Amino acid sequence: DQQVKQNSPSLSVQEGRISILNCDYTNSMFDYFLWYKKYPAEGPTFLISISSIKDKNEDGRFTVFLNKSAKHLSLHIVPSQPGDSAVYFCAADTGRRALTFGSGTRLQVQP
Amino acid sequence: KAGVTQTPRYLIKTRGQQVTLSCSPISGHRSVSWYQQTPGQGLQFLFEYFSETQRNKGNFPGRFSGRQFSNSRSEMNVSTLELGDSALYLCASSPGSGRSETQYFGPGTRLLVL
Numbered sequence: 268d269q270q271v272k273q274n275s276p277s278l279s280v281q282e283g284r285i286s287i288l289n290c291d292y293t294n295s296m297f298d299y300f301l302w303y304k305k306y307p308a309e310g311p312t313f314l315i316s317i318s319s320i321k322d323k324n325e326d327g328r329f330t331v332f333l334n335k336s337a338k339h340l341s342l343h344i345v346p347s348q349p350g351d352s353a354v355y356f357c358a359a360d361t362g363r364r365a366l367t368f369g370s371g372t373r374l375q376v377q378p
Numbered sequence: 379k380a381g382v383t384q385t386p387r388y389l390i391k392t393r394g395q396q397v398t399l400s401c402s403p404i405s406g407h408r409s410v411s412w413y414q415q416t417p418g419q420g421l422q423f424l425f426e427y428f429s430e431t432q433r434n435k436g437n438f439p440g441r442f443s444g445r446q447f448s449n450s451r452s453e454m455n456v457s458t459l460e461l462g463d464s465a466l467y468l469c470a471s472s473p474g475s476g477r478s479e480t481q482y483f484g485p486g487t488r489l490l491v492l
């Protein structure tokens with residue numbers, strides 16, 4: 268049973284526009300959520316996180332929104348840049364430092 | 379601050395052998411978690427160590443084990459390797475004392491089992 272789902276395997280966006288990546292979860296015990304960016308054969312790079320007591324967190328071009336009632340989070344990247352092209356994973360934690368990852372969304376930013 | 383380091387970066391083994399992977403966490407971090415990434419199963423949690431003790435364990439067979447040393451460095455061992463153990467093995471570190479902590483990942487060890 269997939270507890271964290273990223274239903275869009277891929278997303279293509281024009282440079283300068285907004286990229287919106289979505290993630291759904293089923294386990295109500297998750298209380299900390301993270302987004303990572305990953306290139307093939309490399310480790311994930313941390314982007315941004317949000318605690319379940321918040322509904323929004325911003326860091327530069329990256330904003331994460333959390334809708335607890337819908338068990339949904341999203342990552343907004345504005346403006347998108349070609350260097351943002353990578354696979355993005357959302358991850359969730361119950362406080363045990365045992366992250367549950369989604370299957371990833373491949374973002375392609377077209378120049 | 380130096381990031382998480384993992385050695386070796388690449389490894390080729392044959393079925394039935396065993397392998398040991400090493401991870402050095404960010405200085406000051408006392409928690410080390412291990413993950414396996416495969417094309418079929420994605421990123422999956424193996425186990426987490428803190429203060430030389432395994433605190434949490436994922437759903438992997440006993441062939442997968444680990445340990446942590448007093449300097450927080452950690453090793454992961456896989457015995458009796460199977461073809462399906464071919465994967466990217468990642469370790470991540472965090473301070474370890476808080477509830478909601480960001481884990482920072484190393485570059486991974488790519489293991490190929492022939």
